[in-house]
Amino acid sequence: MQLPWLVPGEPLPCAASAWGAADPVPGLLAAGGGLDVATLLQAYGNGIFPWFSEGQPILWWSPDPRMVLEAARFRLHRSLRKTLARFASAEGCEIRIDHDFETVIEACSQAPRAGQTGTWILPEMVDAYIALHRAGHAHSIETWIDGELAGGLYCVAIGRAVFGESMFAHRADASKIALAALVCLCRRYDIPMIDCQQNTAHLAGLGAREVPRADFLSHVADSRQQTGPDWRFDPVYWAELLSARPSFTT
Incomplete structure (x- = not known):
């Protein structure tokens, strides 16, 4: 073929x-x-x-199939719940959105995907997603601790269709905190799923699963026509996870 x-x-x-x-x-x-x-x-x-x-x-x-993380199925393990609770209540800990997109994508470009020795985020990809960010369709979710960028992720968004791209961490759990913040934002705005592209054990452990491509394409076709969220993070959004019944106890 x-x-x-x-x-x-x-x-x-x-x-x-x-x-x-x-x-x-x-x-x-x-x-x-x-x-x-x-x-x-x-x-x-x-x-x-x-x-x-x-x-x-x-x-x-x-x-086909496509790996997605449904916001309602995010697995909040006991250890991560404790981490989020500490982060949400600690001084000097905050989530920022689009504060420093360029630094986030550069940091992600230094972190190879699981099972790979090199990066897939080449300089031309960095430039392309910076341009997409400036056009309002790529966003960074950033974990800040004591005034320093500790970790984060970036994603693409068209309407209410959200596509996860890559993440990085300079401190333990910093990328997981950013992902949890994105899940909170999605729950707050009734965004049902985050595209994860490919199946990895790490994502599966957080509740991601494979769905038929046809179902995913139908979701995107519907969601891209809808009004997107306000890309900012309010600390009250943590309640979307922390006030819910624990989904895992390990």
């Missing part, structure tokens, strides 16, 4: 045409094209994302 090669500005193929389980690289959709804001919005708005390594062309993906 021949992989489509795109020139910059050319529309991406339909997500459902991505290579399947019997093809050489399941989930791979196309190669080439560009990383401009318009192309990224078209991609994410149709359940597609870029992922490639140094020396490769831009590669576009839409795996």
Whole structure:
């Protein structure tokens, strides 16, 4: 099966045409094209994302099944609950959104994905998502402790469709705190799920699960048309998790 090669500005193929389980690289959709804001919005708005390594062309993906974290199913283990409770009540601890997006994505670019020795967030990807951030469609969730950026994550958002990208931590649990804050924000604004793209044991341990691509694409098509949240974090949002019945006791 021949992989489509795109020139910059050319529309991406339909997500459902991505290579399947019997093809050489399941989930791979196309190669080439560009990383401009318009192309990224078209991609994410149709359940597609870029992922490639140094020396490769831009590669576009839409795996089936798709890994998602449903906000209502977030697993708040006992140890993380205690960490969040301490963080929420401590002076000098706060969640900031979009305070320092560029530093967050640069830090994420230094943290390889599980099982990889290098980064997938190449300089051209950093530049592309900074441009997407300036266009209002990429956001950083930041964990600040005593005036220092301790960890965080960045995501893409189109309406109420939220796509998690990458996270980092300079201090223990700092990235988990940021993810929990994003879950709180999603619960507050009735955003049902966060796209996680690929299955990892870490995400599964937090409650993420695989769903059929068709279901995911239907969710995106509906959510991208809806008004997005106010991208700020109020400490009262912690109650979305901390006042709920514990989902795990380990």
